[in-house]
Amino acid sequence: MAKQEKKSSGTPVAIIVGVLVLVVFGGFLFYRSSSTPSRGNTNVASNGTPIPRPTINPNAPAGATPPTSVGAPNAAVTVEEFADFQCGSCAASYPVLKDLIRTYSGNPNFRFVFRNFPLQMHDKAYDAAVAAEAAGLQNPAKVWLMHEQLFTNQQTWAVNPNYRELWNEYAQKIGLDVERFKADMSGMVAKSRVDQDLARGRAIGISSTPTVIVNGRMIPYTEVTAAGMRRIVDTELQAAAAPQQQTAPANR
Amino acid sequence: MSDAKEHIEPARGRWIPFAAAFVAIAGLLDAVYLTIKHYTAEPVPCSLIEGCETVLTSAYAEFAGIPTAAYGALAYFVAFSLAILAAYGNRLTWKLFGVHVVIMVLVTCWLLYLQAYVINAFCQFCLISALTTFLLFILFIISKVTRSSV
Numbered sequence: 001m002a003k004q005e006k007k008s009s010g011t012p013v014a015i016i017v018g019v020l021v022l023v024v025f026g027g028f029l030f031y032r033s034s035s036t037p038s039r040g041n042t043n044v045a046s047n048g049t050p051i052p053r054p055t056i057n058p059n060a061p062a063g064a065t066p067p068t069s070v071g072a073p074n075a076a077v078t079v080e081e082f083a084d085f086q087c088g089s090c091a092a093s094y095p096v097l098k099d100l101i102r103t104y105s106g107n108p109n110f111r112f113v114f115r116n117f118p119l120q121m122h123d124k125a126y127d128a129a130v131a132a133e134a135a136g137l138q139n140p141a142k143v144w145l146m147h148e149q150l151f152t153n154q155q156t157w158a159v160n161p162n163y164r165e166l167w168n169e170y171a172q173k174i175g176l177d178v179e180r181f182k183a184d185m186s187g188m189v190a191k192s193r194v195d196q197d198l199a200r201g202r203a204i205g206i207s208s209t210p211t212v213i214v215n216g217r218m219i220p221y222t223e224v225t226a227a228g229m230r231r232i233v234d235t236e237l238q239a240a241a242a243p244q245q246q247t248a249p250a251n252r
Numbered sequence: 253m254s255d256a257k258e259h260i261e262p263a264r265g266r267w268i269p270f271a272a273a274f275v276a277i278a279g280l281l282d283a284v285y286l287t288i289k290h291y292t293a294e295p296v297p298c299s300l301i302e303g304c305e306t307v308l309t310s311a312y313a314e315f316a317g318i319p320t321a322a323y324g325a326l327a328y329f330v331a332f333s334l335a336i337l338a339a340y341g342n343r344l345t346w347k348l349f350g351v352h353v354v355i356m357v358l359v360t361c362w363l364l365y366l367q368a369y370v371i372n373a374f375c376q377f378c379l380i381s382a383l384t385t386f387l388l389f390i391l392f393i394i395s396k397v398t399r400s401s402v
Contacts, residue, residue: 208299
């Protein structure tokens with residue numbers, strides 16, 4: 001009888017320990033399988049060849065024309081970003097893409113295009129995109145300065161009910177005519193440009209921001225790092241230069 | 253007489269702590285999954301449909317540097333252990349189970365409030381966890397209402 005009781009009291013403890021071991025062991029295996037490779041060289045295979053990425057719909061609408069861009073329209077490498085000024089990840093990626101523009105803006109084969117893709121869940125994102133476009137309407141060079149103001153001050157205006165007053169301050173700070181900025185924000189031209197960018201993004205199938213596209217191929221967000229983007233652009237530049245190098249001797 | 257009752261009724265009411273242990277296992281697996289996701293998650297972009305990413309990357313995803321889900325995993329393991337011990341006749345552990353589950357329900361209500369009104373996003377795995385906690389509470393209530401001699 002005593003032996004039976006002893007056996008009975010040992011059973012639940014054995015079950016508890018067994019479950020604990022199973023959960024810890026199973027959790028460890030799951031952790032190992034879930035751990036993604038580092039955000040390093042994931043765009044290039046071990047043999048150095050680029051890994052194919054999903055390509056975008058070539059028949060998608062062009063978006064705002066002319067786009068907010070840096071570089072020649074016929075550049076061999078085009079980086080296109082779809083962003084939302086109220087998205088934290090877009091603000092986090094802003095220095096990365098700003099650095100990319102600064103690094104390659106002198107290269108005739110490089111082009112950067114910015115597209116507005118305000119997400120509906122962000123209540124001020126559409127107006128922020130219109131504000132950026134309004135700055136661009138007044139002076140195309142100022143659009144980048146307004147981008148900087150909107151991204152770097154995102155935490156301030158996104159939670160401020162008087163956010164439009166803050167944007168007016170940003171406009172003044174970057175040297176815009178504030179009254180014209182307000183008028184352009186109310187007008188249809190800036191809104192139409194945002195709508196055209198949105199239409200392009202939807203046709204392409206953008207589902208999150210920031211989405212970066214290099215020469216028609218979507219780049220995973222995990223690769224949108226300073227080193228990752230430079231590596232991708234360098235690879236594309238080399239690929240663009242390779243046919244020219246091959247044909248050059250034949251032309252001689 | 254009382255000895256006979258003790259001998260018969262535990263078998264009749266044992267399904268409740270066994271069921272509670274089963275539910276606690278489900279909650280434990282869910283919480284372990286969320287804990288692992290917390291440590292392996294890459295930075296996430298802003299999605300058209302917000303959900304788990306928003307919740308799991310919010311300021312409330314951690315408490316004192318430890319993932320909130322890890323506290324959940326510990327709570328479910330304790331609930332499971334107490335339920336199993338109760339299923340094998342330890343009445344005290346079932347009372348402790350009741351106290352433990354009431355605390356879990358209170359914490360769950362607070363987490364649901366955070367998702368609904370502070371983070372403004374719901375994570376389906378967090379909702380599954382809430383469901384399992386409420387199921388544990390319901391099982392405990394059933395045991396009291398039916399006066400099951402757990």
